[in-house]
Amino acid sequence: MHLEDLKGDWALVTGASSGIGQEFALQLAAAGVNLVLVARRADRLKSLATNLRARHGIEALDLPIDLAQAMAAEELHQLLQRQGIKIRLLVNNAALGHWAPFETGTTQAYEALIRVNALAVVNLCHNFLHDLASHHDSAIINVSSPAAYQPVPFLAVYAASKAFVHNFSQALHEEWRKHGVLVQTLLPGPTPTELPGAQAGTRGKGIGTTVGASYPVRLSLPHLAKATAVVTAARGTLWQRLFALLPAKFVIRQVSRMFSPGS
Structure with a gap:
């Protein structure tokens, strides 16, 4: 499926109000793709949808939805069904994070993180399968992270949630070939983030040089035409995978030094 094949069809982008999600919205709109934009911040979402409609002449539906809420994916699917919208591209980008010692977070915050980062991905894929499979070809892009490759102290729950997404997405890539649905796992690498605590930096090279979300x-997007299972925009992931073969105690201590929050 080439990007130009999506012109006039609908894409659903979660976490669309900023960062990588917003960039997906910008680039898809420029290609003539109609958009369902989902995020929590209604004002940013509405402004983005208005601008994209005016600039590119597409349809853009802004839906301020908290994916941490139970039944959010099901209710979103039902809403779009009532409006006659069938999604051809699903971009699961929404994520929460807590960059700090584990005990400083609340159980409620960690439950919300797991719901958004992992459970919402599963539920959205499951709910939209029939819509996606109704097209000649379609795709899902699940945004993972290099954090999926090893345990990350001070980002313990976030990294674990991304490891879930990483493995789930690759398994689904194989399962859903028979439906004509490509499932792509995207590792974006370091980009400017709004994760709590991230602005404080690290003591070492845990994050590295950030690049723009574009x-x-x-x-x-071009890898949709190649049916690529894993698209890596991050540097050093091969080194990470080899590093993970070293003794676990050593790996964990080294990663801890890299990601210890700065003062």
């Missing part, structure tokens, strides 16, 4: 999106 780069991973520009890399991801």
